[in-house]
Amino acid sequence: MNYSELQTALAQRLQLSKTEVGKRLDETTAIITAELVKNNVVSMMNFGTLEVKKRQERISIHPNTGKKLLVPPKLIVKYKASVSLNKKIKEMKP
Numbered sequence: 775m776n777y778s779e780l781q782t783a784l785a786q787r788l789q790l791s792k793t794e795v796g797k798r799l800d801e802t803t804a805i806i807t808a809e810l811v812k813n814n815v816v817s818m819m820n821f822g823t824l825e826v827k828k829r830q831e832r833i834s835i836h837p838n839t840g841k842k843l844l845v846p847p848k849l850i851v852k853y854k855a856s857v858s859l860n861k862k863i864k865e866m867k868p
Contacts, residue, residue: 810851822855 775783777799785795806824809816816824831847855863 818856820856820858822853822859825852825854826850827852 781792781795781799784790784799785792788795806816810824810826813826826849829848829850832845834843834845835841836843
């Protein structure tokens with residue numbers, strides 16, 4: 775599902791215009807982004823937790839040349855699914 779599909783689904787479910795839903799989605803994204811930039815954890819009930827983590831520097835080997843490269847440390851956003859979401863996913867049939 776992409777942004778447009780989410781916007782359409784929410785507009786139908788909430789009986790709002792796509793424009794209004796788009797504004798609310800943009801504000802939600804802006805709030806989540808601002809909290810992550812402040813290094814705060816964002817937790818959404820029945821969905822999961824978003825958190826900024828530091829990935830340590832590491833040595834990587836270039837597959838073609840075999841040369842060792844130092845990959846510098848960086849910040850990443852880590853997602854952990856909620857227990858209820860994990861439970862629903864496990865109940866799905868492959």
